[in-house]
Amino acid sequence: MKKMFIIALIAMVAIPFAIMADEITANGSHARDVQQLREELVYSANHKLESSAGIGSATVYLTVTGTPVAVVSNEFVTLVATNTIAFSSPATTVGNSKFCLFAIGVQADGSYVTKQSPIVSYAENLVLPMFDAGTTLIGKLKIATAAAGTFIPNTTNVTATANITGTITNMSSLPLTLNIKQR
Helix, strand or coil: CHHHHHHHHHHHHHHHHHHHCCCCCCCCCCHHHHHHHHHHHHHHHHEEECCCCCEECCCCCEEECCCCEEEECCEEEECCCEEEECCCCCCCCECCCCEEEEEEEEECCCCEEEEECCCECCHHHCCCCCCCCCEEEEEEEEEEECCCCCECCCCCCCCCECCEEEEEEECCCCCCCCCCCCC
């Protein structure tokens, strides 16, 4: 009896410490989450950019000014500077007072592609879309429209338009999402 009381007392003291240390979570041991982490780690090891691509824009297209080397599916690819990276299809119009992310990537043949995230009403709900194997993430474009703004890919100016804010971020490594229950 005394032994069971001591075990129960230790358990009652240990559980709050484990919870505060984030060791016990509702989603911490789902096989799907572990599989997602494994896939993202493998992808990030096989797809990376050695330095900034210098992505920018002053028109309806994205531009790349740098010529760094990217690792795409374990192969070295030298980026080509260009001023005509169009948004890949399907690209959906971003309506009034909405937010959207475009992932910008390079493929093994040196061509550039984009991938659009879902359009959301709040910036904190944005999730960077991941590319499949064979495409390396080199940057992202965040579009935020005002109440009177609409962004139409390949038609609307990316960064110099009233009521639309386009923020380009160059990325030389892949951020892991690590967002449980957000896929």
